[in-house]
Amino acid sequence: MSVAGEIVQVSGLRKRYRAEGPEAVAGIDFTVREGEIFGLLGPNGAGKTTTIGVMTTRVKPTGGTVLVDGHDVTREPVEVKRRIAVVPQLSNLDRSLSAIENLTFHAAYFGAGRRERRERALELLDRFGLRERAKDQVGRYSGGMAQRLMIARALMHQPRILFLDEPTTGLDPQSRLFLWETMLDLRTRGTTLVLTTHDMAEADRLCDRIAIVDHGSIIALDTPRGLRTLLPAARGLELLVEGAETAVAVDRTAELTDVFGGLPGVEKADVADAGDERWRIRLYGEGDDLPAAALAATGRAGLALIELRRLEGSLEEVFVHLTGRDMR
Amino acid sequence: MTAQVRTFLALCSRDLWVTVRREPAGFLIQALLQPLFFLFVFGRVLPDIGAAQGSYGTQLLPGIMSLTLVLTALQNTALPLVIEFSFTREIEDRLLAPIAVPWVGAQKMLIAALRAIVAAALILPLGALILPGGIDLHHVAWGALLLVAVFGSLTAAAMGLVLGTVVQPARISIMFALILTPLIFTGATFYPWHALERLRWFQVVTLFNPMTYVSEGMRASLTTAAHLGSGWIVLGIGVAFVLFWALGLWGFMRRAVA
Numbered sequence: 001m002s003v004a005g006e007i008v009q010v011s012g013l014r015k016r017y018r019a020e021g022p023e024a025v026a027g028i029d030f031t032v033r034e035g036e037i038f039g040l041l042g043p044n045g046a047g048k049t050t051t052i053g054v055m056t057t058r059v060k061p062t063g064g065t066v067l068v069d070g071h072d073v074t075r076e077p078v079e080v081k082r083r084i085a086v087v088p089q090l091s092n093l094d095r096s097l098s099a100i101e102n103l104t105f106h107a108a109y110f111g112a113g114r115r116e117r118r119e120r121a122l123e124l125l126d127r128f129g130l131r132e133r134a135k136d137q138v139g140r141y142s143g144g145m146a147q148r149l150m151i152a153r154a155l156m157h158q159p160r161i162l163f164l165d166e167p168t169t170g171l172d173p174q175s176r177l178f179l180w181e182t183m184l185d186l187r188t189r190g191t192t193l194v195l196t197t198h199d200m201a202e203a204d205r206l207c208d209r210i211a212i213v214d215h216g217s218i219i220a221l222d223t224p225r226g227l228r229t230l231l232p233a234a235r236g237l238e239l240l241v242e243g244a245e246t247a248v249a250v251d252r253t254a255e256l257t258d259v260f261g262g263l264p265g266v267e268k269a270d271v272a273d274a275g276d277e278r279w280r281i282r283l284y285g286e287g288d289d290l291p292a293a294a295l296a297a298t299g300r301a302g303l304a305l306i307e308l309r310r311l312e313g314s315l316e317e318v319f320v321h322l323t324g325r326d327m328r
Numbered sequence: 329m330t331a332q333v334r335t336f337l338a339l340c341s342r343d344l345w346v347t348v349r350r351e352p353a354g355f356l357i358q359a360l361l362q363p364l365f366f367l368f369v370f371g372r373v374l375p376d377i378g379a380a381q382g383s384y385g386t387q388l389l390p391g392i393m394s395l396t397l398v399l400t401a402l403q404n405t406a407l408p409l410v411i412e413f414s415f416t417r418e419i420e421d422r423l424l425a426p427i428a429v430p431w432v433g434a435q436k437m438l439i440a441a442l443r444a445i446v447a448a449a450l451i452l453p454l455g456a457l458i459l460p461g462g463i464d465l466h467h468v469a470w471g472a473l474l475l476v477a478v479f480g481s482l483t484a485a486a487m488g489l490v491l492g493t494v495v496q497p498a499r500i501s502i503m504f505a506l507i508l509t510p511l512i513f514t515g516a517t518f519y520p521w522h523a524l525e526r527l528r529w530f531q532v533v534t535l536f537n538p539m540t541y542v543s544e545g546m547r548a549s550l551t552t553a554a555h556l557g558s559g560w561i562v563l564g565i566g567v568a569f570v571l572f573w574a575l576g577l578w579g580f581m582r583r584a585v586a
Contacts, residue, residue, distance in 0.1 A: 017586065058423065059586045078332065082426045092417035096346045105345075108338035109425035111331055153421070 007069055007161060007192050008032035008055060014063030015050050015216075024050040026216035027064065032161075032194055037187055039207035040196040043323055047216040048196040049165060055194070056086050056163055069160060082110070085154035089165040091146045093138040099149055100125060100134040103156050110157035117156070124152040128182075144175035151182065162186065164195040168202055180206060200316040210315075214323045227318050236284040237291060240307035241298055243277050256281060259301055263293045279303075282311065335427040336435055343439040358403070359447035363396045364454060370518060371459045385459035387553060389451070390546035391517035397448035397477060397546075398515070398539045399508070401484035402491070404440035409492030410500045413583055423584050433580035437489055437573075441481035448477055469549040476545035476565070483538055483569040489576030493583045515539030520547060522554045538568035 008031060015025040025047045032038045040048045053059030054066050057077040065072060071079040094102050100121050107117035125131045128148040133141070141149060147167070154162055164183075168176045183193055183206055197203050203210050204224045211221040220227055243252060253271050256279055261269035265287030272280045283294060291308065298305050347355055371388045374380035412419040422432050456463045495503045514530075514537045521544050524531035534540045541564030544556035555561075 053586065056424065057585070058420075078426050078428060081424055084424075086420075086424055088417070088420060090417060092420040094342075094418050094421065095416055096350055097342075101345075105338065105342045106421060108341065109335050109422070109427075111334050111338075111426075 005034050006031040007034040008038075008194065009067040010051070010055070010064070011066075012064035013051065013054060013061055013066060015047075015054065015059060016062045023216050025054075025061075028213070028216070028218045030211050030218060030221055032192060033209075034160075034192055035187065035190055036208040037183060037193045037195070037206050039203045039210040040194070040213055041198065041200075041203050041210050041319065042196075042213035043198065046213045046323075048213055050216075051213070052086075052163055052165055052194070052196055056084055057081055082157075083160045085157065085159035085162050087147075087150050087154050087162065087164045087167055089167075089169060091138075091143075091150065093141075093146055093149060093153075095137065095139050097138065098135050099130060099138055099141070102138060102149060103153050106153045107156040112157065120156060121152075124155055128152045144171055147171060147175065147179070151179075155186075159191070161192045161194060164193065166196055166198070168197070168199060176202075200314065200319060204315045212319065212322055219322050220318075224315055227315060230318055230322070235286055236282060236311040237294055238307075238309050238311050239281045239283070239294060239298065239305065240274065241279050241281060241301075241303040242306055243279070243301075243303050253279065256301065259297055260294065263290070263297055265290050265293070278306065284311075332427045332431070335425050336431055339422060339425065339427070339432065339435045340439060343435075347439075347443060355443065356447075356450075359396060359400045359443065360450060360454070362399070363392045363451055364458075366395070366518075367392050367451070367455060367458045371455070375460060382460060385455075385461060386464070386551060387520050387547070388518065389455045389459065389463060390550045391515075391519075391543050392455070393448045393451045393550075394480065394515065394539060394543035394546045395512060395517045396451050397444045397481050398484040398511070398542055400447045401437075401440045401444035401481040402488040404443050405436050405485045405488030406492040406500075406504075407488075409436065409489065409580075410495075410497050413493070414497040419584070429581060429584045430577050432584070433489055433493075433577050437482060437485035437576070440485040440488060441478070444481040444484065445477050448481070467550075467552045472549035473546070476542060476549055476561075479565050479569055480542035480545065483565060483572055484542070486569070486572035486576040487538070490572055490579055493576070493579035511537060511539055516543040516547075516556075520544075520553060521556045535564075538564065538572075541565045541568070 010031070011029050013025055013028050014023060016023050028051065040051060042048050050059055054061050054073060055068060057073050057080050060074060067073070068080045069083050071083075073080050094105070097105060103121035103124060104117045107120060112120070122131070122134070125134050128151065130145060130149060130152065133145065138146065138149065168179055171179065180202070183195075187193060195206070207224060209221065209223055210227060211218045212227070213219070220230060253273055256271045257269050260266065260271065260281055260283055263283070265285045266283050267285040270282040274280045283290065294308070295305065367388070370380070371385040375382045375384055409419070423429060425432070452463060491500070491503060491507065514534050516534055517539065521531065521534060521540060524534065541556070541561050545561045545565065547553060548555040548558060548561060
């Protein structure tokens with residue numbers, strides 16, 4: 001049975017597509033709480049889509065269990081399907097039907113009556129700004145419109161959990177903002193959302209909790225803020241400084257590393273030549289007087305300060321720190 | 329009515345809606361154009377120029393009905409499945425409907441069979457118009473005809489399901505060429521099976537084609553001409569039905585749930 005407040009329970013989940021092949025998911029555990037936005041973040045091929053596939057009954061696990069609202073995805077797929085909706089990454093709209101028919105037939109699959117499905121379809125088309133194109137064949141829809149229609153379709157049967165696979169990939173900024181607002185709005189209405197993404201800004205802004213997945217395992221699971229503290233050197237300063245033009249070429253990078261690295265409270269200084277007689281200096285360390293000391297050192301070295309900012313690990317830095325720089 | 333039955337009927341109503349409201353002309357062209365030409369050239373032109381006997385049309389009509397039935401059912405499952413599984417992904421919304429996955433496959437076959445029966449039935453008036461002697465309905469065993477049509481089309485739809493789910497999408501056009509032509513020409517379509525006695529080896533070959541039993545079943549129920557024994561017809565269609573439904577649903581499950 002489900003623990004109160006936990007709407008999805010994944011335990012020991014494993015998936016191997018071919019007997020000899022590698023494990024796409026290598027034993028993962030997590031729970032999704034009712035009413036939260038839960039993000040699965042990871043590089044391509046990390047196992048996000050497979051995990052979503054199992055939770056939505058489309059992939060058969062080779063080990064472990066997944067309960068959705070207390071129902072096992074392999075033993076009671078029909079009960080699971082009643083409670084969920086999926087917005088896929090690529091359009092899977094019914095191209096033989098008009099936009100409104102896509103919604104009404106979907107609701108019919110879930111047993112809604114004729115009048116109910118028409119009313120709800122019109123309401124959702126209104127909400128998603130598609131009312132005027134309700135009778136168009138969906139083949140004529142743009143990418144952003146198709147995306148909105150797929151979300152409207154997913155909401156037709158009022159699912160308790162909505163799964164979105166990379167929902168904003170390939171959308172223009174307006175559509176992306178609209179989608180973000182829609183997701184936050186759905187959460188306030190009590191729908192649980194599970195999304196995969198590799199857009200850090202999206203994950204940071206939307207998700208209550210994020211699981212970072214790599215090589216089929218969860219390597220971190222926390223709130224966005226909690227994840228940011230995982231960076232070893234998350235605190236410090238970054239300066240952009242400009243020097244006077246010198247006739248003689250001197251290695252100022254080494255010199256600056258010495259100057260700034262020697263400041264009290266600085267554990268490590270990274271100096272990078274930014275071109276045009278400018279240098280980007282990262283000072284890792286703590287201390288309230290670090291900015292003043294750095295400023296004074298800049299003056300002593302005969303440099304002008306262009307930028308000064310406090311270093312706080314971005315989610316992206318956390319992500320790269322945890323998953324490495326290798327391309328997949 | 330249980331919830332899953334309601335879902336099943338809703339899936340059917342979507343397909344019927346698309347057939348009737350969106351593409352009736354497309355359906356008729358796809359189902360009837362080829363048989364129309366077969367009927368006209370083999371049943372009318374050849375006898376008129378003396379290349380076939382006048383009575384050939386009587387033997388041809390059941391064959392053409394069988395051909396229409398089998399090809400329509402087969403193509404109406406195989407082609408949409410290939411497209412919906414790979415290019416348009418339309419199948420996903422159905423697989424996520426609250427119904428057990430095999431029923432989604434069964435529903436596809438049912439609708440394809442229904443379309444095939446309508447197409448095959450339309451061959452009768454076409455035959456009456458085109459064939460020199462018209463058609464003679466005095467000896468038709470309607471009950472047997474209906475049974476052959478129902479089980480023949482369901483079997484062919486299952487063959488389509490096997491093709492549509494087992495064959496790689498990129499190879500489907502090769503598979504169609506490889507399978508359809510032999511299927512059409514070894515299926516006792518343009519010749520009655522018993523007339524092959526002088527070509528014994530070919531007569532044996534035709535027994536491996538499920539369409540042979542459908543064609544002979546049509547011949548047995550539409551005409552008084554000699555045909556393959558009724559028991560063999562029932563056995564042939566029955567074995568093919570069970571085999572292809574099992575294979576088709578297995579293939580469908582494999583594609584639908586990774």
